[in-house]
Amino acid sequence: MLNVTITPHLEFLNADKAGQKLFVMLKLRPNAEVSASRPSTTFSFVIDTSGSMYEVLEGEETIPTGNSYFLDGKQYTQVTGGKTKIDQVIESLERLVSSGQADSRDRIALVRFDDSASVLLPLTASTDTASLKNAIGQLRNFSGGTRMALGMEEALNILKNCDLSSRRTLIFTDGQTFDESDCRDLATQFAEAGIPITALGVGEYNEDLLLYLSDRTGGRVFNVVETQTHTGTTDIPISELPNTIFEEVQQAQSEVINNLKLNISTVKGVKLARISRVYPDSAEIALDKKPYLIGSAIANDDTVFMLEFDLESHSQAKVRIAQLGLTYDIPGQQRRGELPPQNLVLQFVAGHGGSAQTNPEVMGYVQQRNISGIVDRAANLADQNPEQAAELLETARRLTVKIGNDAMVESLNLGIEEVRKTRKLSSGTRKTVKMGAKGKTVKMSNDSELGLSEDQIRNLTGS
Known part of the structure; x- marks a missing residue:
């Protein structure tokens, strides 16, 4: 009924190192039968x-x-x-x-x-x-x-x-x-x-x-x-x-799948920090209520969410760090479905883990998600520090050019030009830039290569 893939951005992390991030892509795609069941x-x-x-x-x-x-x-x-x-x-x-x-x-x-x-x-x-x-x-x-x-x-x-x-x-x-x-x-x-x-x-x-x-x-x-x-x-x-x-x-x-509810349980030393929808458009999911209410999935395409975890130090081992499960409605078939708990297993290795290859599709969505965070920071800084605001907007624009989201690029160009000329953002331009960063996103693939490292993106967005 619902095809689910769970992909971490790294196959392994450093053992005995605190303060690490793990990004996990949750990709949902209704099967052909469900996609054909047009709901009321x-x-x-x-x-x-x-x-x-x-x-x-x-x-x-x-x-x-x-x-x-x-x-x-x-x-x-x-x-x-x-x-x-x-x-x-x-x-x-x-x-x-x-x-x-x-x-x-x-x-x-x-x-x-x-x-x-x-x-x-x-x-x-x-x-x-x-x-x-x-x-x-x-x-x-x-x-x-x-x-x-x-x-x-x-x-x-x-x-x-x-x-x-x-x-x-x-x-x-x-x-x-x-x-x-x-x-x-x-x-x-x-x-x-x-x-x-x-x-x-x-x-x-x-x-x-x-x-x-x-x-x-x-x-x-x-x-x-x-x-x-x-x-x-x-x-x-x-x-x-x-x-x-x-x-x-x-x-x-x-939206042939709706009322999606995500259950996540983590082991000691692992904390869920953020859930975001990253395709086909962006949204931030609230973490104040369990199970997490993540919305809907569309027919004949992927709906992609990004889970962000903070990890404390862990000894060298292969361990289960979390379990993920889903319940959902299929309105076109007048029934409900579920995904039983799935184990999220990660390998902690000794030595320098920085040589591990990051998954380009996952990191592409992480970078795309973080554009709205960069834009928000720029909008908040525009009146007090227009130089830094312009730099942040330029970073967001550069990322967006590489992603290929032309409409968002034009919105960011407008913001950059106004900040540099007037040293502030007008109310109208602020709306154009902020709302533009929350619009439709671009589907990523394993061939995605956007040019900024994970650490650079995290530093830019303050995460």
Whole structure:
């Protein structure tokens, strides 16, 4: 049902040496039968209907009036013509409903939030286009502040009992929420229920919060821009919102394995330090709850996780340092599966172990994972130490060039240029760079060779 490979980055480590790292690649791939079992999906759209969503997007269709106005405490330049953000969201959802992208196996719910929240449509068959379009049209009837946790809570209540289905919540917001701590608490409940969150932000949203929501739940995150002034980056222009929503529906339909729970037990002197999803995109997995909630696996491709262990000194021997086991759901077949405990065995040898060959595929994913850490450090340092921030971004760019992720390279180029010219990162560029580093990753192989040693990467990221 689920093919699993477990690969350490080294075949052996130094005996009697403390403070060593072990990186272990956990690769999951559904078999052909499971990959063919397309699951039903239950999708909740959680849409920001605060006042700023009625801001007209500037572009070729707009004409400046020369006047300005205040909305949600911010000043805007008034224009005529064009579309508002809420117009774009409504058109995107209507196109999804009319596209036939979903079928009778799929259900959709619609939730809106501002100062309050309400369910505009409970879970409804995606083929009931009349009901869906009627609910979507109601999004224009609301306005107010921004309390995203209220909308998240409604979505969780809708989806949490929909077992053995591919579930997903998509949140679209354009501002700072007043209840950030509540959103973070709710993200834990989404993760425990096996519901990924796809977070899309446009404008002055809190990127750290959206990154947390996607990481904590094993979801994805997108930086949506009003107009894409820097082509080639990972930014999503709002005019491309329909395509992004289509992709998220396809993603949910491809998740033939979900509710993955990873059990890890370690022996004395071995500590699990980190779990990351490294392919087909990146996410950090929380370690605060066992078993570890690691998300989903897609059909006809690998889903790859990186486990990082800290090891104390050990005498020369071949020893079991940990056991790994998995449980998971197969929604398309309406059943559950498990991987019995697997032993992770490592050889400790006397003498200089540095001559051991590292596995290039594992280290390629480690380096790719660490790019987001380098970018985060650069973003935090940009205002206080722009020289060091530029150096870190350049290191991330060099790694990304070797990996071959062109869109991420363009995002990093933008950040490097701005830091060197202005000695800081603007809010918009900071989002472009940070969100770009959390996007799609590149599949590695045993032929991968990225040019930095394990120790260099660890030093750069402070691990």
